[in-house]
């Protein structure tokens with residue numbers, strides 16, 4: 001039986017698809033369809049092979065999502081291994097709970113992976129003896145389901161919360177942040193060239209009336225930016241930036257990597273898939289720093305020996321078949337490290 005711990009109810013701003021029906025499972029290796037949940041598991045074999053799964057050990061999937069990585073881990077740790085899987089999205093949890101219901105050694109925790117230390121402690125787990133996987137960012141389901149308000153191509157209330165019980169959404173960022181803060185997040189998290197013009201326009205328009213929907217915001221961005229030939233929609237970068245801010249994505253990644261180092265056993269593996277350069281930079285710099293022999297600038301080194309070693313110096317990327325099946329996986333990078341102390 002799949003256990004769900006810390007399962008909270010839905011929050012006030014929830015836009016649920018009331019007509020969602022159940023359909024029989026359609027399982028095509030990496031794409032899993034059930035109800036209206038759809039997600040292609042990126043670098044399934046590469047990311048799970050890296051964990052060198054063994055029966056009897058403890059593994060953590062920090063980002064359960066559609067359950068693709070979790071399922072393969074579970075297959076490989078029978079009969080006595082343990083998998084603890086985290087997510088904050090009720091729809092992902094409901095879907096994966098059903099998908100993985102036959103696995104007795106799975107515990108699903110509805111909590112942020114940033115609570116990994118306290119949640120494992122509650123479960124009586126002192127050390128991650130096998131490994132940890134993080135598949136960062138949003139699922140295909142989150143990005144494309146209209147009501148979740150992530151997409152500028154589908155009109156919906158501005159939302160973008162991974163955790164639908166959170167009180168803080170894209171609406172709050174767009175309608176309450178100071179102009180300077182909007183400029184900062186559009187520049188830092190979206191690497192948007194026209195941050196100032198877009199932020200100014202948002203602030204002018206919301207003085208008249210709050211900006212409520214993805215379409216209203218996308219229209220403001222299109223009008224505020226010069227017509228330059230580009231392969232991406234002018235709202236892409238700002239939407240990415242707002243999503244990162246709403247879900248605290250970059251800070252969470254930094255924090256969880258530090259916490260994992262405190263609770264992973266010697267020999268344990270950390271396998272991380274990132275989707276954009278900002279996330280990848282955090283993972284790369286963390287792995288580099290923690291695997292360096294010297295991290296001080298002193299003439300005589302005072303550093304403790306490194307905690308990890310890199311399993312791959314260059315990131316692993318999706319193979320040809322996967323790129324054909326799922327073109328967005330071209331942005332994914334997999335970095336792997338092993339705890340050595």
Ligand SMILES: C[S@@+](CC[C@H](N)C(=O)[O-])C[C@H]1O[C@@H](n2cnc3c(N)ncnc32)[C@H](O)[C@@H]1O
Nearest residue numbers: 041063065066067068069087088089112113135
């Ligand atoms: C790319 S998907 C994971 C897909 C999954 N590996 C699969 O095979 O289907 C990322 C998931 O991480 C979840 N997530 C994002 N931030 C999180 C956090 N701070 N704590 C726990 N889960 C988080 C999202 O809700 C989403 O379901």
